[in-house]
Amino acid sequence: MAVRKGSGRVLRRKIMPISPAAVEARQYEINRDQVYIDGLKKGSTDLKGITSFEAGGINVAQLEQQLAVKKRALAAFLPKEGSGKQKDKALKEFNQAKAYIEKHALTKEEVGKWPKLDATKNQEYRAAVDKSFNEEVNNPMFRRMCEQLKRAAGILDPTNSAMRNIDNYRRQK
Amino acid sequence: MPALTQANHPDVIQKNLSQIFAVRYGEFKSMIPAIFDVETPDQAIVTELMLGDLGGVQTFDGQIYYDESKQSYKKTVEEIEYSLGIKISKKFRRNDLYGVAKRSAAALADRFRAKKESIGANFLNNSFSTTLTADAVSLCNSTHTSDVGGSSQANAGSSSFSPASVAATRRLMIKYKTNRDNIALDFPDTLIVATGNEDAGLELISSVKQVNTANNNPNVHKGRYELIVWHNWLTDDDNWFMGTKNLMKDYFKFYQWNPVEFFYAGDIDTLTSKHAGYMSCNVSSPDWRPIFGHEVS
Numbered sequence: 001m002a003v004r005k006g007s008g009r010v011l012r013r014k015i016m017p018i019s020p021a022a023v024e025a026r027q028y029e030i031n032r033d034q035v036y037i038d039g040l041k042k043g044s045t046d047l048k049g050i051t052s053f054e055a056g057g058i059n060v061a062q063l064e065q066q067l068a069v070k071k072r073a074l075a076a077f078l079p080k081e082g083s084g085k086q087k088d089k090a091l092k093e094f095n096q097a098k099a100y101i102e103k104h105a106l107t108k109e110e111v112g113k114w115p116k117l118d119a120t121k122n123q124e125y126r127a128a129v130d131k132s133f134n135e136e137v138n139n140p141m142f143r144r145m146c147e148q149l150k151r152a153a154g155i156l157d158p159t160n161s162a163m164r165n166i167d168n169y170r171r172q173k
Numbered sequence: 174m175p176a177l178t179q180a181n182h183p184d185v186i187q188k189n190l191s192q193i194f195a196v197r198y199g200e201f202k203s204m205i206p207a208i209f210d211v212e213t214p215d216q217a218i219v220t221e222l223m224l225g226d227l228g229g230v231q232t233f234d235g236q237i238y239y240d241e242s243k244q245s246y247k248k249t250v251e252e253i254e255y256s257l258g259i260k261i262s263k264k265f266r267r268n269d270l271y272g273v274a275k276r277s278a279a280a281l282a283d284r285f286r287a288k289k290e291s292i293g294a295n296f297l298n299n300s301f302s303t304t305l306t307a308d309a310v311s312l313c314n315s316t317h318t319s320d321v322g323g324s325s326q327a328n329a330g331s332s333s334f335s336p337a338s339v340a341a342t343r344r345l346m347i348k349y350k351t352n353r354d355n356i357a358l359d360f361p362d363t364l365i366v367a368t369g370n371e372d373a374g375l376e377l378i379s380s381v382k383q384v385n386t387a388n389n390n391p392n393v394h395k396g397r398y399e400l401i402v403w404h405n406w407l408t409d410d411d412n413w414f415m416g417t418k419n420l421m422k423d424y425f426k427f428y429q430w431n432p433v434e435f436f437y438a439g440d441i442d443t444l445t446s447k448h449a450g451y452m453s454c455n456v457s458s459p460d461w462r463p464i465f466g467h468e469v470s
Contacts, residue, residue, distance in 0.1 A: 018301070022302070025408050077302050113336065125336070129344070133344050137330045143331065150468075165411065167470075
């Protein structure tokens with residue numbers, strides 16, 4: 001768990017699972033780094049012997065340490081499909097967050113509002129900006145609910161990007 | 174015994190591959206300078222330190238009130254090395270009627286360009302998870318704390334890209350406080366999006382009039398932001414960022430210990446020439462204030 005020490009307090013926060021696209025990108029990087037490190041350890045890397053970067057001059061232990069950090073990070077941030085009990089709990093949290101988001105998020109119509117020169121006509125846009133500021137961008141509860149929804153979606157269906165997408169829970173009007 | 178030299182083995186070394194590498198490498202337009210300040214460190218480990226802000230200026234009533242800046246959070250950035258190479262045999266080179274060796278050198282340059290872009294873009298791709306600032310939380314986070322007396326602030330949201338959410342995000346960023354809760358002096362002026370939001374971004378910042386409606390009203394967003402579209406390397410099409418250029422240049426560092434270099438050498442025993450690229454770099458930011466990120470999905 002992410003732990004931060006500061007002014008004598010220790011804060012524990014829930015880890016936010018990353019999106020399926022991010023998982024894929026990270027896994028690719030880890031695999032590639034692993035191949036490189038394996039090559040260095042065996043001494044069979046194609047690069048060995050070339051001026052100024054002999055394999056012996058590379059701190060393999062440090063590279064392994066960095067790779068281990070990447071692996072741990074991926075493991076920690078990887079959305080994991082839950083057990084039946086966990087899914088039941090996640091479903092409740094998902095529905096709670098979804099209800100909040102549906103109620104407070106800008107509607108699809110408001111998302112499409114553009115600024116207008118005419119003050120009277122501009123009201124709708126101003127209202128959308130105010131709502132976006134108060135209910136979404138500067139609303140800690142909205143942020144928490146979005147995180148809750150994404151976390152719960154990760155437990156219910158880790159590979160489903162659409163389920164995590166906040167836009168899918170905006171009402172039409 | 175005289176040393177084996179390139180002059181004595183001209184066919185083993187294909188010098189012009191380095192030129193092909195250099196030309197190809199230079200053709201690419203990188204987004205890194207648009208977002209990061211590229212710096213060459215003089216130590217393998219760089220320590221980034223946040224300083225506490227000063228207090229407010231006091232009225233002069235015959236004496237000067239002194240204040241002192243305190244050290245705030247710090248973090249370290251380590252050099253990471255990258256390399257990739259190709260080997261070409263003498264026989265292959267002699268029979269290479271289609272310029273495969275040259276194309277391989279160009280491909281090697283492409284891979285290095287791609288790697289650098291990837292390192293830079295992952296700074297943003299991972300900004301909601303593993304890209305950490307000096308306060309030990311992710312770059313875009315709901316709870317950035319201060320250890321010098323300021324209150325906690327947030328720079329992460331979940332709103333999709335729209336005129337209203339851009340305006341609301343700008344409003345929030347303008348309200349950012351320093352780490353001692355003073356008014357911040359820099360305002361957001363940059364939008365960073367992936368390919369998926371390119372058209373919407375261009376429409377937002379470039380269109381003179383409001384689009385998509387019969388109303389012919391001026392677009393107040395026009396010219397307010399610089400749009401940075403990082404094709405391919407920003408992995409999530411929906412996520413977008415608003416930044417403050419001044420602060421990005423102050424804090425977002427692309428440390429380049431060793432710029433991309435092209436090496437070549439001949440192995441006389443196997444009559445094979447080796448061609449490799451090498452670089453060492455890393456990215457980091459001690460402060461979160463240069464940016465606000467929206468993780469939509």
